Structure formats: C-alpha cells, structure tokens
Amino acid sequence: MGLAVLRSRALAGMDAPPVAVEVHLANGLPSFTIVGLPDTEVKEAKDRVRAAIQNCGFEFPARRITVNLAPADLPKESGRFDLPIALGILAASKQIPDGLLDRHEFAGELALTGALRPVRGALAMTFRAHHDGRAFVLPSASAPEAALVPGAQVLGAGTLLEVCAHLSGVEPLSQTQRTADGIDGHYPDLADVKGQAQAKRALEVAAAGHHAVLMIGPPGSGKTMLAERFPGLLPPMTETEALESAAMQSLAPGGFDLQRWKRRPYRAPHHTASAVALVGGGAQPAAG
Amino acid sequence: MAHAGVLFLDELPEFDRNVLEVLREPLESGVISISRAARQARFPARFQLVAAMNPCPCGYFGHFDGRCRCTPDQVARYRQRLSGPLLDRIDLRIEVPAVPEAALTDRTIGETSAVVRQRVTAARDRQLARQRKPNGQLDPAEIDRHAAPDAKGQALLSRALEQLGLSARGYHRILKVARTVADLAGAETVLANHVAEAIQYRRPAAI
Numbered sequence: 001m002g003l004a005v006l007r008s009r010a011l012a013g014m015d016a017p018p019v020a021v022e023v024h025l026a027n028g029l030p031s032f033t034i035v036g037l038p039d040t041e042v043k044e045a046k047d048r049v050r051a052a053i054q055n056c057g058f059e060f061p062a063r064r065i066t067v068n069l070a071p072a073d074l075p076k077e078s079g080r081f082d083l084p085i086a087l088g089i090l091a092a093s094k095q096i097p098d099g100l101l102d103r104h105e106f107a108g109e110l111a112l113t114g115a116l117r118p119v120r121g122a123l124a125m126t127f128r129a130h131h132d133g134r135a136f137v138l139p140s141a142s143a144p145e146a147a148l149v150p151g152a153q154v155l156g157a158g159t160l161l162e163v164c165a166h167l168s169g170v171e172p173l174s175q176t177q178r179t180a181d182g183i184d185g186h187y188p189d190l191a192d193v194k195g196q197a198q199a200k201r202a203l204e205v206a207a208a209g210h211h212a213v214l215m216i217g218p219p220g221s222g223k224t225m226l227a228e229r230f231p232g233l234l235p236p237m238t239e240t241e242a243l244e245s246a247a248m249q250s251l252a253p254g255g256f257d258l259q260r261w262k263r264r265p266y267r268a269p270h271h272t273a274s275a276v277a278l279v280g281g282g283a284q285p286a287a288g
Numbered sequence: 289m290a291h292a293g294v295l296f297l298d299e300l301p302e303f304d305r306n307v308l309e310v311l312r313e314p315l316e317s318g319v320i321s322i323s324r325a326a327r328q329a330r331f332p333a334r335f336q337l338v339a340a341m342n343p344c345p346c347g348y349f350g351h352f353d354g355r356c357r358c359t360p361d362q363v364a365r366y367r368q369r370l371s372g373p374l375l376d377r378i379d380l381r382i383e384v385p386a387v388p389e390a391a392l393t394d395r396t397i398g399e400t401s402a403v404v405r406q407r408v409t410a411a412r413d414r415q416l417a418r419q420r421k422p423n424g425q426l427d428p429a430e431i432d433r434h435a436a437p438d439a440k441g442q443a444l445l446s447r448a449l450e451q452l453g454l455s456a457r458g459y460h461r462i463l464k465v466a467r468t469v470a471d472l473a474g475a476e477t478v479l480a481n482h483v484a485e486a487i488q489y490r491r492p493a494a495i
Contacts, residue, residue: 012329013322013329013330014331187401188401189400189401189402190399190404191399191400195387196384196387198382198383199383202382204408205465205468205469206338206379206380207336207404207405208407208411208412208415208468209412209422209423209424209464209465209468210336211336211379211423211424212315212337212339212377212380213381213382214300214339214341214378214380214382215339215340215382215383216381216382217340217384217385217386218343218386220386221385221386221387222384224298224340226384227296227298227338227340230336230338232401232405233408235409236409244332245293265294266294267335268295268297269295271299273303
C-alpha cells in the first residue's frame with residue numbers, strides 16, 4: 001500500500017487553479033487508471049509515464065494504480081500532468097523520498113526516454129504557484145519564460161531523473177534566472193512613410209490617449225504601413241502589462257517567445273476571420 | 289491575444305457584421321468574457337483598435353485624378369456595412385489621401401517613431417498622474433471633471449454639436465480626444481484650438 005499527493009496546475013482561461021495529483025498503489029490485479037475528468041492527452045499519460053519510468057531505470061510497480069486529479073469537476077487537458085503522475089508513482093512505491101514534494105509544484109510532459117517536453121501556459125501557472133509560495137518545477141524549455149514572474153522560484157529540469165535527484169537531495173536543481181532584459185524591441189519606423197502629416201498627427205493623438213482610429217483612404221495610400229508603425233508610437237509597456245501580455249501568448253499553442261518580452265503585440269486578422277477567431281472561444285474557452 | 293497591443297483590422301467593411309459587433313464589448317470594457325456550457329473564462333483585452341477601409345467599393349473616391357466611377361448609392365451602401373454603434377466607439381476618423389508624386393519622391397525624412405514616442409509617453413504620463421488611466425478609458429463623470437473645456441471651447445463645441453448632429457457619446461468622445469490633444473501640447477485646461485482639432489477627427493464627412 002502506498003499513497004502520494006503532489007501539486008500541479010490546470011489552466012482555465014488566464015487562471016491556473018491548483019490540481020492535486022493523488023496516486024494510490026493497492027494490492028490486486030495490476031492496472032493503471034486515471035480519474036478526475038481527464039482529457040484524451042491526460043489518459044494517454046499512462047503509456048508515456050510507464051515508458052519513462054522504465055527507461056530511467058526505475059521499476060514500474062505491478063500493482064493496482066489509481067491516479068486521482070482533484071478537484072474532480074474541473075476538466076483537465078494536456079500532457080503537463082505526466083511529470084506529477086510519474087513522480088507520484090515513484091513516491092508511492094518508495095523509490096524516491098516524499099519529504100520535499102509538498103514544497104513544490106510540478107508540470108511537464110514526458111517523452112518516452114524520460115526527457116521533459118515544454119508545456120503551454122507556464123507563465124500563468126508559475127504566477128499562481130509563486131502566489132501560493134511554492135517552487136515550480138518545469139521542463140527546462142519552459143523555465144525561462146516562467147522566470148519572468150518577479151521573485152518566483154522556478155526550477156528547470158531536463159529529464160525525469162534530474163527531478164528525482166533533486167527530490168532525493170542528491171543534486172538540487174538550480175534556479176532559472178530571469179534572462180529577458182526588457183529592452184524593447186525594434187518596430188518599423190514612422191519616418192519610412194512619406195507625407196501623410198495629418199494621419200501621423202492623428203495616430204500620435206490616438207497613441208497618447210488610447211483612442212481607437214479608423215483610417216479611410218484609397219488603396220496604396222499607406223494605411224497599412226501607418227498601422228504597422230503604430231505600436232512603435234505607444235509608450236513602453238509596464239511590468240504588469242508585459243506580464244499579462246506574455247501570459248496570454250504563453251497560453252497559445254505557439255507559446256511565448258522571450259524575444260517578444262515587452263514588445264507590444266500587433267495582430268492583423270484577415271477579414272474572413274470569424275467572431276470566435278477574433279475574440280476566442282471553444283468548448284474550453286481559449287483566447288483569440 | 290492583442291492585449292496591451294494593437295489590433296489592426298484592414299478592409300473594415302469586408303468583415304462580417306457579427307464579427308465586428310463582438311468587438312464592441314471589449315472595446316468598452318477591456319475584458320472578454322466567454323461563457324460555455326462547461327465553464328467560463330475572462331481574458332484581459334485592453335487593445336487598441338486601428339482600422340482601415342477604402343472610401344468606396346472601387347477605392348478611389350476622392351482621389352485627386354478622379355478615377356472613381358462608383359455611384360453615390362454604391363458608396364453609401366458600402367459605408368452602411370459598418371454599424372453606427374461600432375463607429376461611435378471609434379474616437380478618431382481620418383482620411384488618408386493618396387500621396388501625390390511630389391511627396392513620394394521627396395527626399396526629406398519625416399519625424400522618426402522615437403521622437404513621436406517621447407511626446408506620446410510624456411502625454412500618457414500626464415494622464416496617468418491626473419486620473420490614473422489613459423483618456424480613452426475615462427467615463428462621463430471623469431470627463432466632466434478632467435476635460436471640461438474653457439468658455440470659447442464650450443461655445444465651439446455646442447455649435448459643432450448642433451451642426452453635425454452628434455450623439456451624447458460622440459460629445460464625450462470629442463472631449464476625450466480634446467483632452468489628449470491638450471495633454472500632447474502640455475496644457476492644463478482644454479482650449480478652443482484643442483477642441484477644434486478633436487472635432488476635425490470626427491467629421492461625418494469622412495464617413
């Protein structure tokens with residue numbers, strides 16, 4: 001009999017509610033079930049976790065394994081629960097000590113080799129984990145973006161073995177340092193646009209007062225060029241704005257690129273875009 | 289996704305009407321709430337809308353060499369594709385005329401973004417110090433408090449209201465823009481010339 005409880009995070013819009021990953025090993029016919037409204041990716045964690053544990057030289061217990069993701073009514077998606085599930089099985093079968101588990105939160109998708117793959121929404125999750133005063137263990141590819149949260153303790157790990165070594169105190173993970181320096185990037189320059197003094201002045205007013213603008217003119221008169229240069233007129237982003245903006249982008253499938261830190265986003269959807277594409281939506285609401 | 293940034297909608301009348309209507313709410317409140325059967329989510333969306341359109345279906349209405357062959361009826365119908373409420377939420381409307389050849393070949397270099405940006409940042413700082421938010425997000429009570437124009441400006445504004453037939457929202461929008469123009473000029477109160485510039489950006493002739 002063995003039981004282990006670990007902490008992770010789900011994603012609901014911009015929020016990252018806490019999820020407890022409970023792993024129970026019981027006697028009986030060997031089986032592996034995951035309960036707690038898991039999506040397909042989470043169910044598939046079974047096979048990834050089994051392979052990763054074995055390839056890291058641990059033993060996959062031939063017991064009746066039940067994994068519960070609480071709260072039960074919150075839908076859970078993505079492979080980020082792979083790491084906490086694998087660690088839970090190892091802790092419940094006493095292959096790694098469970099003393100440090102409570103002070104950490106975990107998220108990471110496992111490769112069959114035991115390497116960790118980056119996760120989506122690292123920034124939003126770290127923000128909340130830091131708020132609750134725990135260190136956050138993340139795949140090293142996601143760690144730099146998570147380290148943007150001021151003061152957060154972010155531990156980047158490359159493989160499941162590194163996390164195990166950290167938890168057993170053999171070789172602690174080093175804290176990921178904040179690397180982005182916040183020098184704002186280069187935008188196209190307004191000086192490239194010839195003439196249009198009135199339009200430039202109007203854009204200046206719009207940028208200063210956060211007003212919406214409508215430009216009316218014949219094709220080729222420079223409307224698009226002017227609009228592309230508009231982000232460069234806006235005042236530099238504040239820390240809060242930059243964090244919120246980065247968190248939004250980190251939720252998207254592409255993830256957040258550190259190069260874009262403190263750069264004003266510029267989005268130009270095509271005119272065939274649907275309402276949902278513009279503001280976001282879907283059964284599990286995503287941003288648009 | 290464009291939170292804290294810029295959302296550029298090119299060819300505004302070509303967007304489906306319902307698509308544009310969903311933007312009305314975030315433009316006003318700065319948040320998008322999505323409710324689905326399973327759960328709800330709120331995303332911050334304080335973006336800045338920049339839209340562009342052609343003046344008529346062929347695109348050359350008002351062009352200096354008179355190439356436009358659209359009938360007034362066609363032009364009116366093209367512009368009717370935009371709903372009043374959405375247009376009402378756009379503070380600045382400007383015409384971007386075609387560039388004459390002389391200006392295109394002109395070698396002088398205009399102002400760079402960095403210079404303009406300094407002015408913008410200074411004006412924005414002034415706004416934040418006064419009311420802790422940019423002028424575009426003021427509500428009517430705050431407009432009365434912070435952006436009340438002087439006597440001459442008030443007279444000019446009432447005349448404009450009468451002649452242009454502006455809505456109550458339009459009136460407040462003009463004051464907001466006038467406040468920004470005054471901030472750019474570094475003025476404490478909104479003067480008549482600031483109001484005049486703001487009215488320029490709202491002429492119905494442009495749409």
